[in-house]
């Protein structure tokens with residue numbers, strides 16, 4: 001079966017003046033057509049890097065060391081610039097955290113909308129009241145919620161197969177946030193568009209995405225049905241994550257920090273990235289990398305889980 005998205009063992013560094021930061025350290029994720037997958041994990045775990053790589057949109061400072069990304073069976077790595085632009089236009093849509101910043105401040109919304117292949121109707125579909133007025137407005141004349149609806153209308157206007165939404169509602173108030181997410185998921189479902197939702201908001205995830213992938217230290221450490229992952233986590237990091245949300249798993253607005261600091265990865269990092277914060281860590285967790293293990297319909301990267309200890 002051809003996957004909508006197939007990210008395989010992706011290794012990406014950011015090259016800074018004096019050092020390299022490893023952002024992805026062998027990240028793998030696949031999505032089926034029309035599937036909604038949430039990608040969660042604390043700040044710096046690599047969510048945005050993976051999301052950008054899905055459209056070959058990494059910044060120039062990023063160095064893709066190894067691994068591959070394919071969209072509908074077509075590897076993005078060797079594509080010409082013309083072809084990658086076509087793939088982005090025809091198959092992919094992106095929505096980012098800063099809705100106003102994502103728009104061109106000098107151009108009226110109507111013109112930007114048409115350039116993206118959308119029209120007045122696209123604005124109606126995202127439930128923007130008074131689309132005529134919005135078409136005539138400049139981005140700074142819109143509220144954050146309205147601007148994000150415009151961004152979503154643009155991203156969906158070409159009916160992409162995959163929408164990558166990177167914290168699309170983080171800048172919005174909580175009520176607007178729910179409405180905007182509902183709109184995105186309803187429109188995507190109607191069009192058969194798969195959504196990769198990068199977020200800290202576990203409550204948004206649990207209601208809307210059937211599958212959840214948890215990132216830690218540049219790898220996907222647990223991946224499976226959302227209810228199972230949140231309700232009976234297998235990876236110690238997922239368990240800490242689920243516990244750190246008040247009222248158990250799903251009510252919290254944001255994921256709370258868990259004790260210890262996130263890892264700073266380099267090319268030399270060995271073992272499991274979570275070992276330094278893991279209550280169960282043994283010697284080999286510090287020296288040997290866990291490999292993906294299939295358990296209960298889930299993929300987990302943990303020596304302990306691989307051994308069947310729970």
Ligand code: ATP
Nearest residue numbers: 014021023042043044045046047048049050059061
């Ligand atoms: P957040 O939840 O804060 O958005 P994230 O999970 O999206 O975090 P990334 O933004 O992908 O994480 O970052 C992964 C790692 O790469 C982090 O260590 C981060 O500091 C680093 N990084 C990200 N973008 C850049 C960049 N443009 N230049 C240098 N380092 C970067």
Ligand code: MG
Nearest residue numbers: 047048049166
């Ligand atoms: Mg991010």
